[in-house]
Amino acid sequence: MTDFDDDTLPFDEFDIAPARLTIDLVALADNWREMADLSGNASTAAVVKADAYGLGLEDCGTALYEAGARDFFVAVVQEGVTLRTYAPDARIYVLSGVWPGQEGTFYEHGLVPVLVSEEQLSFWMAVTAEHGDHPCALHIDTGFNRLGIPLEDALAFADDVSRPASFSPVLVLSHLHSGDTPSSSFNRQQLESFQKVAAAYEGIPASLAASSGIMLGSEYHFDLTRPGIAVYGGEAVGGVSNPMRPVAKAEARIIQIRSAKTGETVSYGGTHRLTRDSRLAIVAAGYADGYKRSLSGSGVPIRDSIHEGGFGFIAGHRVPVVGRVTMDLTIFDITDVPERDVRTGDYIELFGPNMPLDDVARAAGTIGYELLTSLGLRYERRYLYADE
Template sequence: MTDDFDDSFSEIETDAFDAAPLRLTVDLGALADNWRDMASRSGKARASAVVKADAYGMGIEDCGATLYHAGARDFFVATVAEGATLRPHAPEARIFVLSGIWPGQERLVFANDLVPVVASEEQLSFWMGLMAERGDHPFALHVDTGFNRLGLSLDDALFLADDVTRPASFDPVLVLSHLACADTPSSPMNRMQLESFQQVVAAFEGVESSLSASAGIFLGPDYHFDLTRPGIALYGGEAVNGVANPMRAVAKAEARILQIREAKQGQTVSYGGTLRLTRDSRLAIASAGYADGYHRSLSGSGIPLREMGNSGAHGFVNGHKVPIAGRVTMDLTIFDVTDLPANAIRAGDYIELFGPNMPVDDVARAAGTIGYEMLTGLGLRYERQYLIEED
């Protein structure tokens, strides 16, 4: 390799996003608008922002800063490490840690002024011991009202509220629970859990309360209490089954088309040869696969979901919706672009995997899953671009 070649090569400047095999566009303006929408729907309650799982795959730093700028002053994360990452971007906010606290996490909790959500007798005992040594620090109490996941049992929580022997340092800043079936408004579980939580709120008089995540907000004022916890709705996902989604799309995932190839009638496509072409076809090979969170279950053929009669997923390219051909593979997915005009697509173009033209929940349904999993399952290979909210 000559020095001349090195010099000429170094002068070539290409934007990383424009050159990326995979790219993810995150519309921070849409994110902020969605939070303001959910804050309005929360009525008299304050709206927090749930940014766990790297802000549902969108990036906790940029999304956290945007939501803080939009007005969020209460945040929920899943882990202490997520809280520590968020803290510089939400400097005056309360950051609640849904998994609580365990031995060895004290330094991060106190250094970043995090609020652990105590969810079990073991955590409560550990926390009370810490408070006895260190002095008071805010914490929240999670009560299970029928989900049978995290939280003190209803009976234990009510007993604790009335226990005159409890430590003076037992003074939660929030009691919370979580609805199991809020995405199905007609479910009787919603009313059952509401009535149980109302007992908790009455027992912990004067302590702020929170029951509803995104779907619960849509159930109405009875479910709002003092603080709501919108999550999936902020990122443009569907919160309620069978209802038109009012939220703006936030994420657009795209893959570069690496090759367009001609294939003859009778030939097979992808692993297993599960698709046999019934016509001469044009196939676009895109640089995304299940290693990138584009699930194998999206395949157009050769998987159980297709054998049960459910249709496979589509991509969107240059104004056209195109189906997946054959099986999705680890790094590549094949799309049938035969019906597009010959000049409508070429190698190097990008195909939308999900986004404004391919709603993430529609794509998720083709995979037999939900939008949450599509967003949080994005791999590490996407080059990200953030569209900044205009003041």
């Protein structure tokens, strides 16, 4: 057996990885600044839950902190603990609130629980009465019927003089369920409900708008906005051109290029039958890498309603997925790409600057959020910084 010294290897791991992911932190920071500009007089937070939408909490959190973000939202307490290392003086809100046994972690790491129910509210008041003042936020349900203290209960609590002096909300917030559809009447209904909340909690900052809400206009901005998907390059509002810069590019390496004859079938089930002599590129990514099985060119139920499957991009050409996407492999038809322009070892872009994230998501019958947060562990990652 031969021992290899890593220092003598001729290639960077990224250059030879089966699947790779490029994350442009400059674009990420620029997108956050754009959302801050759109937020007008409101302060602008950064939502970094779900490992910064699948792109890496440490690197993305650091880039956003260095861009000027000082308010962050995470989903669970451990995300907040991790982020604290990279955002030392930021205010970090935990959207799922607090459970008994976690209170010490909130105090130790300076995290702010977003109290999402009357049970959490009662628990946190008891905690602060015993252990001293610690900031919290109140999530009010204005019509989503997901998390949140019921509107009428929240309005009554605002006037409750019996709450302990150690109980210190630093934010009241709610969430729009149809912000991505500007024409929806629900947006106005929720806005009017939240205006009552903001008035009842006068003097406490208020937050209603995530990415799509920011784009609804200044009425929705209040004191703090909470952009998420737009910061990562995704569409926040349906049916309009996406103004955000792409942040992530996913690519898969071509393992083999093979020729197949008219009439032959491709992939599991033989659901795709070739209508011409074809060249097929088999690439090293599949549904285990978050490249959805529903992107298959045939053989999956979604093709009955969304007839066109997924596409990749290589050498200036969009190339279709043929047959079923499998766990580790996907097959693209590269017949229309000149043979001189593509060879084994090259990379096909799965989504990125040439294959917009949300276009790929639509072909899969889903949304960009899901594609990003479904990225597996097998991508070799490269982060692009301002000096590169």
